[in-house]
Amino acid sequence: MNESTKRAIERALAWTGPLFVVMVTYFWGVQGHNIPPPNFMAMTPDQLISEYYGKYPEIGPAMIGVATFGLFYTTWSCLVASIMRDENGQATPLSNLELSGGILTGWLFAFCGALWAACSQLVGQVDPGVIKMVHTFTWYIFDCTYMITTMQMVGLGLWTVLNKKQTIVPAWAGWAAIAVGAGFVPLVFMPFVTEGPFAVNGLWNFYIIFGAWLILFFMVYSSYILKHVYRSPEEQRRALGMPATA
Amino acid sequence: MTDRDGQPGTSGIWTFVFIDMVVFLFLFVVYVSERLRLTDTFVEAQHHLSPAVGLLSTLALLTSSWCMAEAVHAARRTDMRRTGLALSAALLFGAVFAVNKIIEYGGKFEAGITPVTNGFYTFYFLITGLHFLHVLGGMVFMIHCRRQLAHESGDPAYVTKLENVGLFWHFVDVLWLFIFPMLYLTEILG
Numbered sequence: 001m002n003e004s005t006k007r008a009i010e011r012a013l014a015w016t017g018p019l020f021v022v023m024v025t026y027f028w029g030v031q032g033h034n035i036p037p038p039n040f041m042a043m044t045p046d047q048l049i050s051e052y053y054g055k056y057p058e059i060g061p062a063m064i065g066v067a068t069f070g071l072f073y074t075t076w077s078c079l080v081a082s083i084m085r086d087e088n089g090q091a092t093p094l095s096n097l098e099l100s101g102g103i104l105t106g107w108l109f110a111f112c113g114a115l116w117a118a119c120s121q122l123v124g125q126v127d128p129g130v131i132k133m134v135h136t137f138t139w140y141i142f143d144c145t146y147m148i149t150t151m152q153m154v155g156l157g158l159w160t161v162l163n164k165k166q167t168i169v170p171a172w173a174g175w176a177a178i179a180v181g182a183g184f185v186p187l188v189f190m191p192f193v194t195e196g197p198f199a200v201n202g203l204w205n206f207y208i209i210f211g212a213w214l215i216l217f218f219m220v221y222s223s224y225i226l227k228h229v230y231r232s233p234e235e236q237r238r239a240l241g242m243p244a245t246a
Numbered sequence: 247m248t249d250r251d252g253q254p255g256t257s258g259i260w261t262f263v264f265i266d267m268v269v270f271l272f273l274f275v276v277y278v279s280e281r282l283r284l285t286d287t288f289v290e291a292q293h294h295l296s297p298a299v300g301l302l303s304t305l306a307l308l309t310s311s312w313c314m315a316e317a318v319h320a321a322r323r324t325d326m327r328r329t330g331l332a333l334s335a336a337l338l339f340g341a342v343f344a345v346n347k348i349i350e351y352g353g354k355f356e357a358g359i360t361p362v363t364n365g366f367y368t369f370y371f372l373i374t375g376l377h378f379l380h381v382l383g384g385m386v387f388m389i390h391c392r393r394q395l396a397h398e399s400g401d402p403a404y405v406t407k408l409e410n411v412g413l414f415w416h417f418v419d420v421l422w423l424f425i426f427p428m429l430y431l432t433e434i435l436g
Contacts, residue, residue, distance in 0.1 A: 161258060172261045179265045183272075186372055192362035196284075197276045204276050 003233065013079035014229045017222035020072035021214065024109065027065030031058055032116070036201035040135055042194040045128035053123045053131060060120035063113045070109020077102020080156065080225060087165050087241040094159040101152020104145075112142045139200060140191055146184035153181030153217060165241020169224045176220065180212045254318070254409040263417045270376075270421060274428065277369045281432075284365050291366035292432065294359065299350050300430035303343050304422060307381075310339035311419040314388075318405075318412045326399040329408075333392045336415070340385045347378050373425055380418045387411045 029035045038052045053059060081099035086092050115138040119131050160166070160174025189198040190205055197204040228239060237243075253260070281288045317332035354360075354367075361371040391408055398404035 171258055172265070175258075175262045175265045179269050182376075183269055185376070189361060189368055189372075193365075193368065196280060196365050196368075198368055203279070204273075208272055208276070 007229070007233075010079060010082075010229045013075050014222075014226045016072040016079075017076040017218070017225065020069060020076060021218065021222070023069035023072070024066060027062045027069065028109075028113070031062035032066065033059060036206050037139075039194065039199055039201045040132065040139065041191070041200060043132075045132040048132050048135060049123055049128045053120050053135075057120070060117050063117035063120060066113030067110045067117065068113075070113055071106045073109060074103050074106025076222070076225075077106065077152065079229075080221070083168065083225065083228060083240075084156070084159050085240060085242075086163065087243075089240075089242055092159065094155045094162075097155025098152050098159070101148055101150075101155060104148040105152060108142060108145065108148065112138050143187045143190045143200065143205070146187045149213070150181040150184050153177045156221065157181065163241065166239060167241070168228045168239045169221060173220045173224065176216045180209075180217045183212060184209060255413045256406060256410060259410040259413050263413060266380075266417070267421075270373075270424075273369075273373055273376075274424065277373065277428065280365055280369065287364050288366045291364055291370075292429070294354075294357070295370070295430050296350075297430045299346065300426045303346050304426050306339045306342040306346065307419045307422050310336045310343065311416055313339060314412045314415045317391075318408050321405045321408050324400055326395060329399075330392065330395050333388060333395070337385060337388050337392065340381060340388065340415075344378070344381060344385070347374065347381075370429055373429065377418070377421055377425055380414075380421070384411070384415045384418050387414065 033052065033056050038048065040048055040052075043051065077099060080102065081091070081095045084092065084095035084098055115134055119135050119138075123131060154177070157174040157177035160169045160177070161171050186198050186204055187209065190200050193199050193202075196202055199205065228236065231239060313332045313336035317329050317336060320326075320328035320332055351371075359367055361368050388411060391404075391411055394404065394407075398407075
């Protein structure tokens with residue numbers, strides 16, 4: 001593969017990051033009526049139908065959109081993993097952590113999106129209790145597997161902080177990624193509470209966590225990665241702390 | 247050696263402490279907002295926390311923090327014997343805090359109190375649990391510094407490392423100084 005093709009691919013993959021944010025915010029958040037999501041833990045199956053799935057039939061197509069564009073998170077993570085090399089140009093265990101976390105997070109969006117779409121499309125065909133069961137099961141997977149994304153953020157954060165020769169991302173962003181990743185821990189309370197900050201639509205477990213993840217982690221890293229892929233090959237090597245080519 | 251004139255430690259540890267502080271600040275703000283919303287639940291639950299146990303934890307951490315400061319001062323003077331003694335003492339008092347916390351958690355679980363008992367206990371276990379993880383992390387770093395003392399004594403990099411651990415340990419201490427009154431004493435203070 002020649003250099004210009006390689007750079008075009010890198011730039012295209014870098015743009016899948018911002019595209020992921022825009023599309024998932026629209027499909028999952030706006031069209032999927034998830035800002036905030038319904039507090040299903042405090043709702044009866046009939047309420048979940050009358051106040052959410054039955055009320056908003058557009059949720060089905062919206063969640064298929066999530067299943068499609070959610071995987072842009074994976075494509076972006078693959079690019080980041082390819083950039084995360086040491087000063088000798090080698091991949092590190094931390095880049096593997098980032099990659100596996102990124103792949104699985106993208107899969108979560110696709111898998112959960114498809115299940116929520118099924119809930120929406122099956123309203124009226126199956127018992128409301130079944131809809132609530134699948135909806136609850138999907139949210140448990142979405143929230144309680146937070147360690148997948150935490151693993152990615154800690155891997156990326158540690159690489160940023162410990163690889164002192166790289167100048168692609170500043171150290172503060174690495175610390176922020178680790179802190180935001182650790183901030184996901186209260187998601188473990190989500191299945192057990194029906195109100196308050198740790199409920200599925202609560203101040204901490206929805207607004208603070210998702211807000212911090214989006215703004216302090218994803219937007220920050222996405223902007224530095226975009227900046228990096230528009231550098232010349234020589235500048236890219238320097239930014240990685242690699243010796244200049246002869 | 248420092249990478250900031252006149253300031254101990256490296257810029258990395260200051261950045262980490264600042265970001266960690268912001269995370270806890272968010273937690274404290276959410277806690278206070280919930281306490282205002284569910285005052286009766288929180289006040290009733292706080293009756294089951296022992297201020298004496300909290301005070302013992304406070305004294306243990308404060309003493310440990312003082313010993314850590316002594317260790318850093320001694321390392322700067324290249325007095326390695328005193329550095330070792332002070333580090334060991336800091337570890338010992340850190341262990342007192344840890345054991346006290348484990349006993350306290352054990353008592354709560356025996357009484358059937360868990361993180362999902364009510365809103366207060368969700369915060370109690372979350373905030374003290376996160377703090378406890380910081381304590382354990384700090385102790386691991388202190389053990390590392392104690393073990394490396396014989397090999398790295400006199401190396402300026404060792405002093406910087408110890409300053410970093412010291413800064414982190416003081417941060418853990420300061421965090422507890424907020425957590426103790428917030429969780430254990432606000433019911434008494436009214």
